[in-house]
Amino acid sequence: MKILLIEDDDAIVTLLTRSLSDQHHIVDAVNDGEMGWTYASTFDYGAIVLDIMLPKLDGISLCKKLRGAGYTTPILLLTSQDNATAKVQGLDAGADDYVVKPFDISELTARVRALLRRSSINPLPLLSWGDLMLNPSSCEVSYNQQPLTLTTKEYDLLELFLRDSYRVFSNDEIIDRLWSSDDYPAEATVRSHLRRLRHKLQAVGAPPDFIGTMHGRGYYLTSVQNALDATHRHVVGAIHELPLPHDCDRDNFQPIHSSQQQAAYLAFLQDTWVTTKPQCLVSLAEIEIVVDLLLLGNCNDDDRQAAHQISHKLVGTLGVFALTAAMKIARQIEILLNRSTILSSQAALSLKTYVVELGQAIATTDPSQQTDIPQPDLPLLLLIDLDPALNQSLTAIAANFSYQTIVLASIEAADRYLFSSGDRPPAAILVNFRVPQTTLGLIQNVRLRFPERLVFVLSERDDLKDRLAVIRNGGKFICTRKLNPEQIFTAAISRLAPISTTPKVMIVDDDLDWLRTVPNLLQPWGLKITTLADPQQFWDVLQSVQPDAIVLDIQMPEINGLELCQVLRSDPQWQQLPILFLSVSNDPLSQQAAFKAGADDYLCKPMMGSELADRIRHRLARLTSRDCTN
Amino acid sequence: MNKRLLTIDDEEAIQIVIKFGIKMVAGWEVLSASNGKTGIVTAQRELPDAILLDVMMPEMDGIATFKALQANPITAGIPVIFLTAKAQAAEKRQFNDLGIRGVITKPFNSLDLPDRISKILDW
Numbered sequence: 001m002k003i004l005l006i007e008d009d010d011a012i013v014t015l016l017t018r019s020l021s022d023q024h025h026i027v028d029a030v031n032d033g034e035m036g037w038t039y040a041s042t043f044d045y046g047a048i049v050l051d052i053m054l055p056k057l058d059g060i061s062l063c064k065k066l067r068g069a070g071y072t073t074p075i076l077l078l079t080s081q082d083n084a085t086a087k088v089q090g091l092d093a094g095a096d097d098y099v100v101k102p103f104d105i106s107e108l109t110a111r112v113r114a115l116l117r118r119s120s121i122n123p124l125p126l127l128s129w130g131d132l133m134l135n136p137s138s139c140e141v142s143y144n145q146q147p148l149t150l151t152t153k154e155y156d157l158l159e160l161f162l163r164d165s166y167r168v169f170s171n172d173e174i175i176d177r178l179w180s181s182d183d184y185p186a187e188a189t190v191r192s193h194l195r196r197l198r199h200k201l202q203a204v205g206a207p208p209d210f211i212g213t214m215h216g217r218g219y220y221l222t223s224v225q226n227a228l229d230a231t232h233r234h235v236v237g238a239i240h241e242l243p244l245p246h247d248c249d250r251d252n253f254q255p256i257h258s259s260q261q262q263a264a265y266l267a268f269l270q271d272t273w274v275t276t277k278p279q280c281l282v283s284l285a286e287i288e289i290v291v292d293l294l295l296l297g298n299c300n301d302d303d304r305q306a307a308h309q310i311s312h313k314l315v316g317t318l319g320v321f322a323l324t325a326a327m328k329i330a331r332q333i334e335i336l337l338n339r340s341t342i343l344s345s346q347a348a349l350s351l352k353t354y355v356v357e358l359g360q361a362i363a364t365t366d367p368s369q370q371t372d373i374p375q376p377d378l379p380l381l382l383l384i385d386l387d388p389a390l391n392q393s394l395t396a397i398a399a400n401f402s403y404q405t406i407v408l409a410s411i412e413a414a415d416r417y418l419f420s421s422g423d424r425p426p427a428a429i430l431v432n433f434r435v436p437q438t439t440l441g442l443i444q445n446v447r448l449r450f451p452e453r454l455v456f457v458l459s460e461r462d463d464l465k466d467r468l469a470v471i472r473n474g475g476k477f478i479c480t481r482k483l484n485p486e487q488i489f490t491a492a493i494s495r496l497a498p499i500s501t502t503p504k505v506m507i508v509d510d511d512l513d514w515l516r517t518v519p520n521l522l523q524p525w526g527l528k529i530t531t532l533a534d535p536q537q538f539w540d541v542l543q544s545v546q547p548d549a550i551v552l553d554i555q556m557p558e559i560n561g562l563e564l565c566q567v568l569r570s571d572p573q574w575q576q577l578p579i580l581f582l583s584v585s586n587d588p589l590s591q592q593a594a595f596k597a598g599a600d601d602y603l604c605k606p607m608m609g610s611e612l613a614d615r616i617r618h619r620l621a622r623l624t625s626r627d628c629t630n
Numbered sequence: 631m632n633k634r635l636l637t638i639d640d641e642e643a644i645q646i647v648i649k650f651g652i653k654m655v656a657g658w659e660v661l662s663a664s665n666g667k668t669g670i671v672t673a674q675r676e677l678p679d680a681i682l683l684d685v686m687m688p689e690m691d692g693i694a695t696f697k698a699l700q701a702n703p704i705t706a707g708i709p710v711i712f713l714t715a716k717a718q719a720a721e722k723r724q725f726n727d728l729g730i731r732g733v734i735t736k737p738f739n740s741l742d743l744p745d746r747i748s749k750i751l752d753w
Binding site for chain 1: 640641643644646647650651654655686688713714715733735736737738739740741742746749752
């Protein structure tokens with residue numbers, strides 16, 4: 001559920017935000033009473049946690065103001081005064097409960113749960129619907145006694161439905177309730193979470209329509225034993241009065257726009273933005289005049305109202321052009337320009353700062369730079385939660401290799417991107433191992449949604465436990481301690497290249513008779529052979545052929561095979577290349593020397609073509625399987 | 631199923647983007663009006679299948695425009711969908727009371743609009 005936290009003590013905000021988030025709540029935090037009023041009167045919250053001592057508007061006054069305006073959201077007061085008068089004053093102002101500072105965090109979260117329970121249709125501590133049980137205290141979910149592992153959003157969705165189990169929730173309502181007010185997820189994101197939740201429910205035996213769709217209206221828990229009369233439902237907001245038959249298939253249909261359509265749309269947005277951008281800057285200049293007047297204390301209500309309307313328009317326009325960062329700044333300006341927000345001199349100054357920032361954002365971005373509408377055709381690499389310098393280097397290197405990168409600041413943002421990425425999933429994902437649990441969750445989600453995509457987990461720490469955890473969850477571990485960005489990129493990209501259907505094999509041997517026959521021997525087994533008799537030309541031929549495997553003789557004039565092998569193993573590009581030795585010497589010392597130099601296999605002449613082909617194929621297969629499990 | 635829509639929005643850029651997206655994905659015809667008064671005249675003359683109406687417009691806002699459309703027997707039957715930036719709680723209550731068919735919040739991807747409109751209007 002979404003909670004509004006109004007508290008000016010940063011330490012308490014951090015602590016409460018973390019604890020409430022752990023309980024699957026979405027927290028909007030503001031640090032003064034006026035912003036508290038703006039948020040509480042603008043967005044829907046399951047509960048408000050409100051400090052009494054606040055700048056600008058104290059908690060008791062805010063509580064009275066909210067109740068006076070008809071807002072019934074449950075309010076939990078935080079007070080430092082442990083006396084009857086303070087408590088009575090708080091409760092009389094319209095609060096539903098209070099907690100005295102310093103408080104026990106588990107008591108506070110339990111009281112929030114109790115408030116949510118009381119305000120929901122379902123007043124019991126355990127939420128249930130048929131065989132489904134959800135325990136808000138332990139955050140455990142089970143269906144018919146089988147535990148269900150859900151992502152945060154899936155859990156949130158289920159809790160929302162269970163708290164008001166006869167209600168139909170529209171997409172907008174779900175977004176309002178389950179996403180922070182600063183987030184603007186696409187409807188497809190909601191549908192995607194719902195679809196996965198339905199799959200998980202179905203996997204443990206729930207009916208496919210456990211969460212039903214009322215076409216054009218929203219989603220609801222379907223009747224247990226089909227006993228629920230449709231007329232008992234009320235449609236949220238009552239915008240739609242007549243229930244229509246639900247239509248799961250229709251709901252599961254997501255508009256998939258082809259890459260060509262997306263590309264054409266993006267190009268169109270860019271073209272249109274060229275003429276729209278100056279208009280946006282004019283609008284911003286109009287806002288700036290009013291902001292300057294506000295700073296001088298010389299602004300009338302009409303001017304402010306007009307500027308508020310202009311900022312509201314800007315939010316919409318920037319959003320439609322997918323300029324998300326600029327839109328968020330415009331949104332802050334809109335909130336501060338609202339006449340119901342009493343501006344302190346400090347807030348007016350921050351308004352001025354926002355205006356300057358927005359000017360820069362509008363001037364320097366265009367729709368092509370937005371992650372919401374990526375460039376078509378080039379394979380995508382998602383860079384998640386990496387250091388800015390590494391992001392920059394990888395982006396530059398990737399561009400040289402015709403890859404496009406999308407930089408996402410957090411795993412949460414990556415989740416949002418992945419589940420709204422439609423027909424253009426990333427080729428690979430590189431993510432920091434900063435928060436192991438969340439990272440592993442991301443790997444699992446990616447494997448569920450895009451089983452063929454690779455997730456590379458980057459870590460400075462070279463720890464076996466970390467490696468195991470990543471591998472067990474289906475990711476690939478790259479220790480970055482001794483790697484530069486180019487090597488990190490190569491390490492990831494080299495594993496993306498699909499194994500060639502006709503592997504290229506380079507054979508280096510000074511036995512010319514053998515070299516003449518070997519292509520005929522191996523080609524029937526689907527190998528493309530390049531032979532080389534002169535080791536002096538080895539490096540040039542290697543670079544031009546780019547073989548998938550190499551077969552070396554040991555004894556050769558001037559440069560022997562062991563030396564070539566060592567040369568290959570000392571170069572990062574060729575460290576993984578399968579190297580097989582083929583020699584007339586079958587003595588253990590030669591074999592030992594070959595393996596010491598870095599050989600993968602050692603074979604003795606004479607050898608049948610089929611056997612050699614088999615051993616080469618075997619090494620190639622090992623390489624692929626190692627890539628898939630590393 | 632070819633449809634004709636009317637968008638009433640004072641932001642020309644948004645009108646253009648909506649028109650482009652809808653036409654490309656669904657091939658529907660999209661008429662435009664840049665204010666409430668022109669929108670009402672266009673709606674009377676063209677009788678579109680649905681109207682996308684911006685809420686915040688200068689002079690005659692979306693709500694006044696909607697009321698005028700409802701008061702006119704010629705246009706009263708045309709379904710109206712509001713376009714608005716993230717709707718405020720107070721606005722939502724007001725929208726519900728008016729009897730509009732649905733709300734599409736900005737920002738939106740215009741390529742998604744035909745699908746969203748179809749769902750709201752059960753097309």
